[in-house]
Amino acid sequence: MAEGYRPRGMYFEEFTAETQVESQGRTITEADIVNFAGLSGDFNTIHTDAEFSKTTPFGERIAHGMLGLSVATGLANQLGFIDGTVIAFIGLEWKFKGVVKIGDTIHLAAKVKQTRAMKAMGGGFVVFDARVINQRGEIVQQGEWTVLMKSRT
Amino acid sequence: MAEGYRPRGMYFEEFTAETQVESQGRTITEADIVNFAGLSGDFNTIHTDAEFSKTTPFGERIAHGMLGLSVATGLANQLGFIDGTVIAFIGLEWKFKGVVKIGDTIHLAAKVKQTRAMKAMGGGFVVFDARVINQRGEIVQQGEWTVLMKSRT
Amino acid sequence: MAEGYRPRGMYFEEFTAETQVESQGRTITEADIVNFAGLSGDFNTIHTDAEFSKTTPFGERIAHGMLGLSVATGLANQLGFIDGTVIAFIGLEWKFKGVVKIGDTIHLAAKVKQTRAMKAMGGGFVVFDARVINQRGEIVQQGEWTVLMKSRT
Amino acid sequence: MAEGYRPRGMYFEEFTAETQVESQGRTITEADIVNFAGLSGDFNTIHTDAEFSKTTPFGERIAHGMLGLSVATGLANQLGFIDGTVIAFIGLEWKFKGVVKIGDTIHLAAKVKQTRAMKAMGGGFVVFDARVINQRGEIVQQGEWTVLMKSRT
Amino acid sequence: MAEGYRPRGMYFEEFTAETQVESQGRTITEADIVNFAGLSGDFNTIHTDAEFSKTTPFGERIAHGMLGLSVATGLANQLGFIDGTVIAFIGLEWKFKGVVKIGDTIHLAAKVKQTRAMKAMGGGFVVFDARVINQRGEIVQQGEWTVLMKSRT
């Protein structure tokens, strides 16, 4: 850590059934889709061909599901509550329930579903019930994230 | 679709218990991590601060787990076997088992685990057992991807 | 190659006068132009200044010709037919016949024009007649690409 | 604001002579310099030509001063203390005192130097004494940032 | 310098009170803001959340002030007048006077305000009065840039 920096993250013991967080919003732009296609290498026509996309049920290009999920993890990180105290992202169970279109604004809502001490690993698992929600209040992605958090001592 | 283009994807009925695919490799670079931090907004110090990362068990910056997963979906897409026949990414169950370091080369191996016709949705679910494997043959990420594929008719 | 990966490319001997390919489409976005300006360093006002571009015959910013050509090579690569069997891009003769505007969707059509065995180089030259075509069926770029392909043995 | 989101920023009245913040670190990579050249359009050879840079006093490419400053503003933002309560960045006085080389890790330290109520503007000016510090504790950039913060009421 | 390249920059002695430059224009796009957020790490909602931005006095997302300033330095560099003769960017005093919105086109106007020989440093300081001006002729950013230029001998 940079000298003087006080990480803001919560330790394993601080997470309870009451813990919940809500992130700021982020608008998913055409540029995000273009950049994500280039980064992931997924140039599927539903993301990159506007003419083809007119013929789909959505009528236009849609964001990669993984783009929405990636942005959600970034929004979580920006909240600072796992900053310096997260050891690892362990796994996830995830449903892509709806699409994110160009111009939609999404944010993350997450609450603790379960915690489990893992002393040998220096902390414990925290399982979050996580939802990605758009500007109309629709849940477009939803599932569980399991994260290994440091113990305070 | 662009006129004359013949999508190369397989239809729901073509997926059997024997279906398996293996992608080309892709080296995860420092630039990929920098670009993914910028795209997702996840600037956690384990990805972006080389000095801090020296003090972790890994001793260096590691790739975002979601970067490895995103690249894996891109590698899958590049194989062409869902090109023009995939309707939607339905969901995933995923474990981040090991880390991807700068310079590691990963590829995707996937085989069909289960299929389920969903006539009302114009096709069916195909569940893949998917693994992300590095240049030493280690499985660094693993789980199930469920995809809705078009029916031939 | 990643273990288990079976390159999908065709060998020199497989290319005949009948060989032709047609790629998927890709919409050229404002983000692509911005990113290409930044990558190439070409910030000419016809690509980056909307006010100036109103005074040109096109009335708006246009894509760099080299962006269209670069995307065309990417679309060719995504088809998989030179995957693992191409040795080198030898050269090209190329005409920029029309402009690509923001929002235009282009694809590549290519057919074999000539082949020439180059045994000392382990394969042979394949010359393609290549065309970049927009969503209105207009040929916006056209010419020849010469590629050195591996021999099967 | 996304529904349920509680901005974490401090209001004008909360800033006192004791207020100081210290950010996490961020390693400046070759990719950052490449990306900043492309975004700003500044391809000066001291940033983009390794051969020329060998002949300079630094002996290698250096980061754009503006890249270090831009990253510093991002690091400040990530701390959350102006999140939702900043109205505008008013101005800065800045000295580029040393260079940032590829691989250097910088962080921001800032403390309040002065506050001034601006009731007609709905808050007040907060002047920060800001320093960008590298992994050896050297101050590489330094100066004052003036920001207009919201009043609590 | 690449062999044969003749740097076009002016030497310290060539700068007089009459020296002034005016750059080409550059349109600031949504992609530039997305890319700058990712590069700087500043995802403040006034730059990245279209829904929130509707509730601000501007009614829409605005460009980072530092993006406008960074682009201005790039536009200056592209003029070539400091190419190969600039030693260092020494410092700046800067006011963000107005906002840059998506689609605005800005350019740089700069004139020499003061020069001061710094023989021990191999040249001298040139202080520019610099202005960033939009397509309506409004000065949106303004201040002084101090640059150390090489002496001819």
Added chain:
Amino acid sequence: MAEGYRPRGMYFEEFTAETQVESQGRTITEADIVNFAGLSGDFNTIHTDAEFSKTTPFGERIAHGMLGLSVATGLANQLGFIDGTVIAFIGLEWKFKGVVKIGDTIHLAAKVKQTRAMKAMGGGFVVFDARVINQRGEIVQQGEWTVLMKSRT
């Protein structure tokens, strides 16, 4: 054009058999290759898979030929000699003679080979003999670029 901006480009009539230009250098980085793969969509393993590339004659990843060519057009543009006076890039004949590896520094040398007035098009064709040269003085790409330049009147 931004008000006050004086384009620096040469008009058709100014190009003679003596006209030649030499650009600054630019180092091609791993980040450039990563970014170009993402922009073009060309993820061929010779550019993106370090393990596979060890087995090729080059022993490492190489830059896309089109990346070198794109950078060369950017370097040409930065020289300013076609700034505001170029009407269109008409075509090119091009040979990829050698590879560009990560860390190589290339620059452009170009001289006029031929000019042809095209009064109906408001100017004339200028044909350049263009070469891309690396830090060892090797010509890695070479050919002819045909550009339509404005007439002075």
